[in-house]
Amino acid sequence: MTIKRLVAAMLLASASNSVLAEESFTVQDIQVEGLQRVALGAALNNLPFNVGDTINEFNLSRSIRTLYAAGHFDDIKVFRDGNTIIYRLRERPTINAIEFDGNKDIKEEQLLESLSGNHVEVGEPLDKTILKSIENGLTEFYHGVGKYQADVKIDVTYLPRNRVNLKIKFEEGDAASVRQINIVGNKLFSDEELLKNIESKQDLPWWRFMSSDRYQKQTLKGDIEKINSYYLDRGYLRFNIDSEQVSVSPDKTSVYVTLNVNEGEKYNIKSVKFVGDLIGQDEFITQVLPLKEGQLYNGALVTYTEESIAKLLARFGYANSKVRTIPQINDDTKEVDLTISVDPGKRVYVRRINMQGNSSTRDEVLRRELRQMEGAWLSNDALELSKQRIQRLPYIENVEFETIPVAGEDDLIDIGFKVKEQPSGSFNAGISYGNYMGLSFQIGVQQENFFGTGNSAGISLNTNKYQKSISATYTDPYFTLDGVSLGGQVFYSDTDYSSASSNLEAYNQRRYGFGANIGYPINEYNRLNFGANYVVNKINLRDDYDQLRHFRAVLKDELNPDAAFHFTNYELSAGWVRSTLNRGLFPTAGNYLGANIKVTTPNSDLAFFKTSFEGRNYIPLSNDHSWSFLSKIELGYGNGYGSKNGYDYTLPFTENFYGGGQNIRGFESRIIGPHAIFRYADTVPGLPGDNMSNGYPNSPNNDSYQVSQRSIGGNATAVVTLELITPTPFLSDDYRNSVRTSLFIDAGNVWDTEFDMARYADLKQIQYAQQSRQAQPLLIDYSDPSLFRATAGVSLQWISPMGPLTFSLAKILKKQEGDLQENFSFNIGTTF
Known part of the structure; x- marks a missing residue:
């Protein structure tokens, strides 16, 4: 088909396109060329017009932008043949594989996660325009951890069927060391006193090989906060770090840090007052408040006060409270009035508690350890105690929980507990070896979570060099709902300590009996146990010491x-x-x-x-x-x-x-x-003719x-x-x-x-x-x-x-x- 007229030409994101005529016309047909992976219907769905619509140059320009925005194409050209619109497209290549080379500071899992956030994944189309920003971002990361010699390059290898392999090459280099940290403007505290409290170290001698003077941007930010807190905790309310400069040596192996500080003067607390709703706990909060009138201002105490009040409110279900301290500073008297604003927000209730990960343990076994109840208000203390009690169970390896807001409700949440179980017992059948028991034969089962009930049960038969025994035990830790436990045992053993490996003096003991035990919880942390046993023993002494x-x-x-x-x-x-x-x-x-x-x-x-x-x-x-x-x-x-x-x-x-x-x-x-x-008795010889052949004692x-x-x-x-x-x-x-x-x-x-x-x-x-x-x-x-x-x-x-x-x-x-x-x-x- 002969192309009668070039409609439009334009450049957009490294693609050149033909310019279309400005007059309007009615579209009779739309043709798309160059599609391989993208379906025709998917491409046409991105167009802002259809066959039969009357369009002009603006509509065609808009269609090019829309197609680019779909993210499937590297190059787009549009032509007009009469009233037929022809799109010639070049699809973006598909990422076939991603390879990393030379990365030590960043794990591959972290890199893949970061690339996925930029839509760079195996099987996805490649947008080459973002490769440079990825290189710069990774290089900036290395600069942040002190590796100013680092360089990151992404190589693209083209494969048949419009595919590419990406290889990200890292040249990390050595980390720059902190050669010197200068603090300018400090008169009250020496450099040594301030620097000993921070994590960044400067120009360490060789014998302190266990410490590190490597420069890291985030570490320096944390150290600046520590210096700021050091002054605030000592009453210097107007302390300020006016500026910070980080200079890198020409060879990029050393860093020089300079902090310009303004220390100011000490301030005392003139008054402390509350505004807002203290949920009726005004007297209690006032009594335990660590901030007192007349004392030196202390930033750590102010933060502690805010956290303590928020924690107290959380005990009563106000999990989203906001507590902040507003200082009113009088520079003439060097005093500060503190106003503590308390907004408890709405009381939050627990709608439902869900358990996950307990494939062997029954739900009720875990739920009976909970101190946070469904339908009650949310208490952080009860929630943490619940986690702790579940985690103390011998068949639970780890416990985590999360609070999940209920959609459309600002005062309801769900709680999800996720547990990781661990082996809670053992099945023994066969031969084993221990240093002091020697070669042993065992058969039996000991289970701390019997059939997922949380009960402990065991039966065992053991035999080794000097002992044969059989026993059976069973304990129900929740014999009653309030945590009274009940258990019992029967046992039999026949022990011969004449074996040299036992390191015990030789005797033989046969022992059997039975018993029972009961336990009473006093509180969350204390428990009393009582037991009674009936034991029968028979002992043969082989050596009478x-x-x-x-x-x-x-x-x-x-x-x-x-x-x-x-x-x-x-x-x-x-x-x-x-x-x-x-x-x-x-x-x-x-x-x-x-x-x-x-x-x-x-x-x-x-x-x-x-x-x-x-x-x-x-x-x-x-x-x-x-x-x-x-x-x-x-x-x-x-x-x-x-x-x-x-x-x-x-x-x-x-x-x-x-x-x-x-x-x-x-x-x-x-x-x-x-x-x-x-002990051996000494003897004296007997007289001739006596029957005492061994003599007299x-x-x-x-x-x-x-x-x-x-x-x-x-x-x-x-x-x-x-x-x-x-x-x-x-x-x-x-x-x-x-x-x-x-x-x-x-x-x-x-x-x-x-x-x-x-x-x-x-x-x-x-x-x-x-x-x-x-x-x-x-x-x-x-x-x-x-x-x-x-x-x-x-x-x-x-x-x-x-x-x-x-x-x-x-x-x-x-x-x-x-x-x-x-x-x-x-x-x-x-x-x-």
Whole structure:
């Protein structure tokens, strides 16, 4: 077809177009050429006219702008052939791939997110006009973090079928260092005093390699605010930073910062008054108000006052309150009148609370921990407490919540809780290995969230080198709606401590029984627990060591002195727990206090009591809690009460405390504590013809003794742990709540308050075993609590699908006679 007349020519965004005649005409046909990806209908829909419409040059110009605005075309030309309009289009190429090269300071995920905001994505058309602005924006980002040598280029590679690949090349260069920070105009405070409070550091010496003097624009802005706050907190209400200059050295490796300040003078508070609605809490707010007439103006106190009032209003449902302080400054008297304006806004109510992420846990299990109720007004305190209580559950890894405004209602919101669950138990079937238990066979299930009910249930069968046991437990933490718990247990075990790996003196114990426990909540943080157990024991002593003389005396059968010991105890227990921990497993903030006492009733075969105390305090060292400091103390003491056959009851050796392994890492399990002492009577030869082939017993003062390599434990213990919890190297933040790395120091001791060192003062110690000729430990005073042990090391804990795992590597700092070290330990099922 012959083109009769050129209608229009124009330039728009790097495209040239033909100029059309100015007269009006009626469109008979519209033709579009050059379409590949864009459908014809989509292109025609963007035109401001149709066939049959009468148009002119203005309409054609407008159609070109409309087509460009659609974002699909790089070049647009329009021609007229009679009353037929012809558009010749060149589509924008489609982005086939995006590649990054050389970026270290910016992660690819961040780059892709930023490009997506500029509509630069794989599969989308490419607008080449924005590539330069992207380059400039990225370069400006690097300048903001002190990398003035950085350069960013975007290479476009054209492919068949109108496609392109984008490759963004980064040359980041080295960051400029802050060579000098000058403060001009300060007379009240020196440069050193002001600069020590800021984050930016200048011209650091080589030995401060742990610090950084890298320049960053955002850091400098924050430092300027800190200097400003420093003056405002000391009464200098008119302090001002008049100007700030940042100069870059010619080689772009150094930055010089100059701040010009005007310090002004101190101002005192003349009066404090309120305007607005204090929702009836005027008297309370006035009493707790930290701002007082006559005191020096303090900017931090003013901010604290505003936040405290807003927080108080939020407790009563006024979540959108506005609190601001209006100062009226008198420069003549150097005083300021403070007017605190309070606008509580509307009280906000909670319409609905939704739970997400709990695929295993029932909704009601989480909802019973809520302290923010549906239909009640919104309380920030109740909301935070609800989050904390849910997060303390051992089967919840993390909890977040958000408030969602209800459309069309300015006083209603919905709350969405999003939980992340974690393994809450383990199923054991097969073979496992632990350092002190050796090769073990287990089968059983322990579940802290039984079928999603929040109840704890377990049944297990275990066998290892020295123990066979079976037990079943069940606890319902919400036996009643107000949080009274009820649980029970049955158990049976047969233990043979003759294995050398147990580090205990040899005996065999068969034990079985059952019990029940009940718990009462006092408030949100305190709880009381009570329990009762019926326990039957049978013990065969294979080695009769000296410290068992009281135990033997009260249980010995005079008619059969070599028989096994049988005894039945009725045990009552009471405990108190206070917990403000932020999580059930791997907490990073808060504290835990727990005390427990167990005592046998007077009708039991043995009369004794046993007390224990544990305290843990977590202090977060970083805002994200990736660094935290743990201090822990464990105390224990037990003893008998009353007497029988002239012998005082003592704590049964089966109830003794032990050290080493899990509580004092770096020592073999259960090796710390008093060791067994075997006493041997001396003899004198008999007369010729006597039947006493072994001679006659000599005086007890001539006895000898030997100290065993095995521990028998003690009736008192004290262990202190200091632990620095650190981020786990090379591990994604997604697993931070299930893996924990820490540096620790353990120190403690286990001793026997009933041990009498003088009993062996005049006796001779046998230092070598008669058969093996191995050296035996020397006797030390097992009643001395100051004979502590200390270790330091690193620990890795992992809540794995098969249960909690602990790996520890420790070095002994202080040990005592008879202790055996274990530098590396591995345990399954450790309690965190």
